[in-house]
Amino acid sequence: MKLHKDHGVNPTMRQCFWCKESTGEILLLGNAFKGEAPMYMVTDYNPCDQCMKNFDQGILLIEVSKTPLTEKQPDLSGAYPTGSYWVVTEDAIKRMLQESIAEDIFQARKAFITKQDAIKLGLYPDEEAMQYFEKVHC
Numbered sequence: 001m002k003l004h005k006d007h008g009v010n011p012t013m014r015q016c017f018w019c020k021e022s023t024g025e026i027l028l029l030g031n032a033f034k035g036e037a038p039m040y041m042v043t044d045y046n047p048c049d050q051c052m053k054n055f056d057q058g059i060l061l062i063e064v065s066k067t068p069l070t071e072k073q074p075d076l077s078g079a080y081p082t083g084s085y086w087v088v089t090e091d092a093i094k095r096m097l098q099e100s101i102a103e104d105i106f107q108a109r110k111a112f113i114t115k116q117d118a119i120k121l122g123l124y125p126d127e128e129a130m131q132y133f134e135k136v137h138c
Contacts, residue, residue, distance in 0.1 A: 002031040012037040016048035017083065023048045045076055059093050060110035061086045063118055079112050086123050096121045 004010040010033055014025040022040060029037050047055060064079035073080055093102045105111045118124055 001028060004029075004031045004033070007036050010037045012041040013039060015040040015042045016051055017042045017045050017081070018047050018051045018085065021048060021050070045074075045081060054087055055085075055110075058087045058089050059105060061088060061113045061118070061123070062110060063115055064112045065114070077112075082115070084115075084118070086118075 001009070008030075009028040010030050012027050012029060012033075014023045014027055015021065016023055020042075027037075027041070027043065062076075063082045063084040064076070065082055066079070068075070068080045069082060088096075090102075090106060093105055097105070113121075113123075115124075
């Protein structure tokens with residue numbers, strides 16, 4: 001590792017992309033990060049232990065966008081996760097999707113979904129509630 005000329009090992013704590021909580025891992029970035037590393041940093045899409053436990057409870061639906069949300073956001077199999085996700089049962093998938101699509105999802109145990117499709121499937125509140133949410137929280 002090359003040390004940063006001003007910040008030495010330039011440490012940061014890894015933050016889970018999915019829940020935004022600290023994973024307790026300390027990363028030594030050294031010169032790989034320009035400037036002083038922030039106290040917490042999302043570095044990848046790997047879930048923390050708690051998120052992994054949540055994901056293992058059913059079928060994981062990951063909301064994705066076709067374009068990056070930030071300038072340097074890496075893709076995940078050609079899509080860009082938004083950070084929103086749902087863990088649903090196989091029964092829920094059977095009710096929401098055609099059988100042929102559902103079978104593929106059962107095999108993978110996860111699927112990407114756009115925000116528009118999530119809204120159509122009833123995973124988001126109604127449109128009026130969404131407008132309020134976007135005004136208040138975004």
